[in-house]
Amino acid sequence: MPIKADLDAIDWKILRELQDDGRMTNVELSRRVGISAPPCLRRVKRLEDEGIIQRYRALLNAPALGMDVVAFCLVGLNRQSEVDLKAFADRTRNWPIVRSAWMVSGESDFMLHCLAPDLGTFQTFVIEELTSSPNVDTVRTALTIRQVKDDGLVAI
Amino acid sequence: MPIKADLDAIDWKILRELQDDGRMTNVELSRRVGISAPPCLRRVKRLEDEGIIQRYRALLNAPALGMDVVAFCLVGLNRQSEVDLKAFADRTRNWPIVRSAWMVSGESDFMLHCLAPDLGTFQTFVIEELTSSPNVDTVRTALTIRQVKDDGLVAI
DNA sequence: GTGATTGCGCAAGATTCTTGCGTCAATCCT
DNA sequence: AGGATTGACGCAAGAATCTTGCGCAATCAC
Numbered sequence: 001m002p003i004k005a006d007l008d009a010i011d012w013k014i015l016r017e018l019q020d021d022g023r024m025t026n027v028e029l030s031r032r033v034g035i036s037a038p039p040c041l042r043r044v045k046r047l048e049d050e051g052i053i054q055r056y057r058a059l060l061n062a063p064a065l066g067m068d069v070v071a072f073c074l075v076g077l078n079r080q081s082e083v084d085l086k087a088f089a090d091r092t093r094n095w096p097i098v099r100s101a102w103m104v105s106g107e108s109d110f111m112l113h114c115l116a117p118d119l120g121t122f123q124t125f126v127i128e129e130l131t132s133s134p135n136v137d138t139v140r141t142a143l144t145i146r147q148v149k150d151d152g153l154v155a156i
Numbered sequence: 157m158p159i160k161a162d163l164d165a166i167d168w169k170i171l172r173e174l175q176d177d178g179r180m181t182n183v184e185l186s187r188r189v190g191i192s193a194p195p196c197l198r199r200v201k202r203l204e205d206e207g208i209i210q211r212y213r214a215l216l217n218a219p220a221l222g223m224d225v226v227a228f229c230l231v232g233l234n235r236q237s238e239v240d241l242k243a244f245a246d247r248t249r250n251w252p253i254v255r256s257a258w259m260v261s262g263e264s265d266f267m268l269h270c271l272a273p274d275l276g277t278f279q280t281f282v283i284e285e286l287t288s289s290p291n292v293d294t295v296r297t298a299l300t301i302r303q304v305k306d307d308g309l310v311a312i
Numbered sequence: 313g314t315g316a317t318t319g320c321g322c323a324a325g326a327t328t329c330t331t332g333c334g335t336c337a338a339t340c341c342t
Numbered sequence: 343a344g345g346a347t348t349g350a351c352g353c354a355a356g357a358a359t360c361t362t363g364c365g366c367a368a369t370c371a372c
Contacts, residue, residue: 005220005221015216015221018214019213019214020213021211021212022178022213022214023212025327025328025360026330027327027328035351035352036352036353037328037329037330038329038351038352038353039350039351039352041330042350042351051217051220052217052220052221053215053216053217054215054216055176055177055178055214055215056177056179056212056213056214057174057177057178057212057213057308058174058209058211059210059212059213059309060171060175060209060210060308060309060310061207061208061209061210062309062310064161064207064208065161065163065171065310067309067310070258071260072258072260072267074230074298089304089305092304092305093305098305099308100303100305100306100307101304101305102228102298102300103300103301103302103303104227104228104298104300104301105298105299105301106297106298106299107296108298110304111228111298115309140263141262142230142258142262142263142267143261144258144259144267145258145259145260145261146258147259148245148248148249148257148258148259149245149248149249149254149255149256149257151255152213152214152216152255153215153216153218153223153271154216154218154223154271181329181358181360182359182360182361183359183360191319191320191321193321193359193361194320194322194362195319195320195321197360197361198319
């Protein structure tokens with residue numbers, strides 16, 4: 001899709017600040033990156049319009065909301081045809097426990113990032129939904145103990 | 157940390173909306189959840205103060221920024237003592253290619269979410285940094301082909 | 313039934329957003 | 343080389359939003 005963006009130092013500063021606090025006011029942002037508010041707002045809008053900033057999201061505290069189990073599942077399929085891959089990808093979108101998912105290459109075909117209120121719910125999901133899903137061959141799970149790093153998507 | 161929050165239907169609506177667009181104005185948010193702006197702002201501030209909303213983040217388009225390789229690494233250590241785990245966790249924080257990391261239980265000890273400009277850079281990282289890091293036993297990588305689902309952290 | 317508590321909405325001042333416009337520096341084209 | 347063009351900045355002003363205090367109604371406890 002988008003051609004590689006050409007960004008100057010101020011653009012990178014903006015991206016860094018908005019990754020750190022996506023709800024910062026434009027006035028504060030402009031102060032931090034060293035230009036006045038109007039051109040700063042125009043830069044942010046340009047970054048949004050070009051799709052470099054895809055969206056803004058509030059990050060929630062899962063345990064406080066009763067979601068105590070975070071886990072990853074590596075799923076291997078029996079058949080990896082285009083149709084089979086698409087069918088499984090569609091299925092992940094209908095499982096609320098699966099919060100995000102990637103098609104991957106390697107020993108497995110999909111990586112699922114899962115969130116469940118408790119271990120029983122998660123195990124039931126793995127056994128009764130995931131493992132018993134058509135075309136699913138192997139499922140390896142990794143329960144998270146704690147997150148040890150959480151930086152934004154892009155560094156620099 | 158936080159006691160399980162007790163949230164009513166409006167709070168959940170607010171959380172859903174701010175996960176979908178974390179930069180929405182409070183006026184628009186209040187309109188969507190069906191109350192006037194001042195109590196809506198007070199609810200958002202309460203959710204922030206109680207740590208239910210942890211932060212706001214701009215999500216960036218990695219390929220547009222020259223980051224074409226997204227991968228996961230499952231890392232197994234030789235020794236899993238408290239000190240060893242902490243040592244490896246600290247090391248992940250100094251690797252810019254590792255964007256987020258979890259300590260996990262299962263066949264591996266750590267899950268790393270990695271981002272690199274190209275395959276060569278990623279392979280060099282895996283071979284010269286990760287695999288050759290002290291106490292690292294096994295490294296299994298899964299290169300992502302594409303993301304097929306990306307919902308917020310908490311559903312409902 | 314009465315008092316306390318909680319949360320809503322209104323209103324007004326402060327702040328921020330947004331747009332148009334003038335200026336300036338850098339680049340491009342003869 | 344020199345004038346034209348482009349692009350981006352900052353100022354200013356009107357519009358929108360944020361923020362706070364306050365009064366009122368509903369709920370809860372006693």
